[in-house]
Amino acid sequence: MSAPNKISPNHLSRKAMVYVRQSTMAQVREHTESTARQYALVEDAARLGWAAARIEVIDCDLGLSGRSAEHRSGFRDLVSRVCLGEVGAIFGLEVSRLARSSADLARLLELARLTDTLIIDADGTYDLRDFNDRLLLGLKGTMSEAELHILAGRMQGAKRAAAARGELRFPLPVGYVHDVDGNTVIDADQEVAAAVADVLAAFQATGSAYAVVAAFKERRFPRRAYGGVWAGELRWGRLTHSRVLGVLSNPSYAGAYVFGRYRTQRLVAADGSVHETTREQPRSEWAVVIQDHHPGYITWEQYLLNQQRLAANATRSGARPPREGAALCQGIVHCGSCGRAMATNYRLSGRADYECALSRADHVTTPACRVIDAATVDRIVAERLLQVLRPEEVALALATVDEVADRRLRSTRASELALERARFQADRAERAFHACEPENRLVARSLEGRWEAKLGVLAEAEAALAAVKASVPKLPPRAELEALAADLPALWTAPSTSDKDRKRLLRTLVADVTLTSQPHGDEVRIGIRWRSGASELVVARRPPPPYEAKRTPKPVADLIVQFGPFMTDQEVVAQLNARGLKTGMGRPFDVAAVKWVRYIQRVPSPSGFEPGEMSVDQVASRLNISTDVVYYWIERGHLPARRAVSGRLCVSLTPEVEATCRQRIVDSHHLNTGFRRVPEGKAV
Numbered sequence: 001m002s003a004p005n006k007i008s009p010n011h012l013s014r015k016a017m018v019y020v021r022q023s024t025m026a027q028v029r030e031h032t033e034s035t036a037r038q039y040a041l042v043e044d045a046a047r048l049g050w051a052a053a054r055i056e057v058i059d060c061d062l063g064l065s066g067r068s069a070e071h072r073s074g075f076r077d078l079v080s081r082v083c084l085g086e087v088g089a090i091f092g093l094e095v096s097r098l099a100r101s102s103a104d105l106a107r108l109l110e111l112a113r114l115t116d117t118l119i120i121d122a123d124g125t126y127d128l129r130d131f132n133d134r135l136l137l138g139l140k141g142t143m144s145e146a147e148l149h150i151l152a153g154r155m156q157g158a159k160r161a162a163a164a165r166g167e168l169r170f171p172l173p174v175g176y177v178h179d180v181d182g183n184t185v186i187d188a189d190q191e192v193a194a195a196v197a198d199v200l201a202a203f204q205a206t207g208s209a210y211a212v213v214a215a216f217k218e219r220r221f222p223r224r225a226y227g228g229v230w231a232g233e234l235r236w237g238r239l240t241h242s243r244v245l246g247v248l249s250n251p252s253y254a255g256a257y258v259f260g261r262y263r264t265q266r267l268v269a270a271d272g273s274v275h276e277t278t279r280e281q282p283r284s285e286w287a288v289v290i291q292d293h294h295p296g297y298i299t300w301e302q303y304l305l306n307q308q309r310l311a312a313n314a315t316r317s318g319a320r321p322p323r324e325g326a327a328l329c330q331g332i333v334h335c336g337s338c339g340r341a342m343a344t345n346y347r348l349s350g351r352a353d354y355e356c357a358l359s360r361a362d363h364v365t366t367p368a369c370r371v372i373d374a375a376t377v378d379r380i381v382a383e384r385l386l387q388v389l390r391p392e393e394v395a396l397a398l399a400t401v402d403e404v405a406d407r408r409l410r411s412t413r414a415s416e417l418a419l420e421r422a423r424f425q426a427d428r429a430e431r432a433f434h435a436c437e438p439e440n441r442l443v444a445r446s447l448e449g450r451w452e453a454k455l456g457v458l459a460e461a462e463a464a465l466a467a468v469k470a471s472v473p474k475l476p477p478r479a480e481l482e483a484l485a486a487d488l489p490a491l492w493t494a495p496s497t498s499d500k501d502r503k504r505l506l507r508t509l510v511a512d513v514t515l516t517s518q519p520h521g522d523e524v525r526i527g528i529r530w531r532s533g534a535s536e537l538v539v540a541r542r543p544p545p546p547y548e549a550k551r552t553p554k555p556v557a558d559l560i561v562q563f564g565p566f567m568t569d570q571e572v573v574a575q576l577n578a579r580g581l582k583t584g585m586g587r588p589f590d591v592a593a594v595k596w597v598r599y600i601q602r603v604p605s606p607s608g609f610e611p612g613e614m615s616v617d618q619v620a621s622r623l624n625i626s627t628d629v630v631y632y633w634i635e636r637g638h639l640p641a642r643r644a645v646s647g648r649l650c651v652s653l654t655p656e657v658e659a660t661c662r663q664r665i666v667d668s669h670h671l672n673t674g675f676r677r678v679p680e681g682k683a684v
């Protein structure tokens, strides 16, 4: 801290800011020496003439790592106070460490120059208004940045090299520990190892991460803490869904060593601030994958299978896993009209149907997007599935498989022969090289080149054979397949087989089902696309809607229409029951049922009139008088009438009676008593 002559009374009258900075919490914990040295700067400030009251320490950045000033409030505070001209000098251990990025540092230095603020570090005092000092500080900042870059590069390089060998150590997932030699081994704590193994086994059995959580409802699951006071300690707690996903997707449990599963990305937000996010990389982009690096809880194949099942369960990304309901085609059924996936609805009555609900949600519904009874579709699909899985069909399929396998075997044989030939030629080239006199350098060199070329061909042939062998899919043993096919129908109908299992079984063979119907009519086309690539179309009839199913059958209703006008209800009932006809509900006919059909079809009752008889209405309109008068005359005996079986009044209006009546009407006009017919709607 030389050159005190740069410090003027003006500087001393302002504040001396001691800026203390260390990046990570680990540094704060472990490098106390450096922190102590930074705090010692306070004494330096006092020695250089600042009054104790004017010396301030900014240390709120401790434990905040960061390559930018964005999240470091202490540094921002310092900058703003420099701007206000409050600061006479900034004390730091090393100027280049005031700010981690040179952009932040350059800004601070520029502000210090404008406000005549000194920068003081262990090497000396810098007056930013002095060109030499500015140049020196700029250089120091640049060199510091370069140093950081080189250091980071070396560390990264060493880290990558160690990772490629599988030797880079990072915190192990629970269930694994490092042994004394640094190898990864399964935790000797039996309870921990059993808990991890049970989670993996439960997923294998249920195929669902939520089901694993349910299976662990009464149990606890271990967790290892990283960092902090609990570092390395094992703590027991509840198993959560995210923990299950974490365990299932961690390749360590399959005995693999993986580096580069996560990558940190720096993103610039709209307001210019920089944020870091950690993203999981797809498996194909993992930098290092070493299988069989340590003992696994599951095999690598099982791990890949688990990943597939997890992806198939992810409904949020569009997957439609089999659910518990009875509708068989749930999740694989599509609308043939608009092409969208159909939803499965369960009614209170227990019936299920498939509905093109997505098209309605998106407002692209076509007239042929309809609701279809699930039972109609499921019956046909299940029937086809069981037909396909008949033992004779399976035997036929197996014969085809044999043929394909035979063809594959022949191509493998060709690769094996090519490998043998390459090996022989490489051996011969090697022998020729060794037989050559070492003094004969020119010849030896060309022979060595030839040997190397042959070794290259050999390696290629080996790789080709491995590729051919890897491309042959493994089939379960033949006997197992045949036995399974024989047991299938019983298995399918067994009450112990859950609907979910039935759907899983269906999906192993059927890729999807497409339902196409017309805007009207009861025809529905069921398209089944098999996993083999084959597809077929079955035409089915939709069941009638419930109200139609309960309706009186058409031929019976026609009979009632035919008999109705001439027979009483009792007579119609007798006729229908004699022919053994039933109502829509399947019951024999009674008077109420006939009356209902009469009402719906508007069938008149038999009139029961004899020749020359009329109804009260007919008489009233014929004589142009009110019906009240007709009733009055009937009551008084002026008009002869009788009551028919149907309850109707039958009036006999003979010509003599009619003449008498007309005379009465004329008389009444003279008396002005008014037998006139009252127009409808008017009061009498």
Ligand SMILES: [Zn+2]
Pocket: 335, 336, 337, 338, 339, 340, 356, 359, 365, 366, 368, 369, 370
């Ligand atoms: Zn549709």
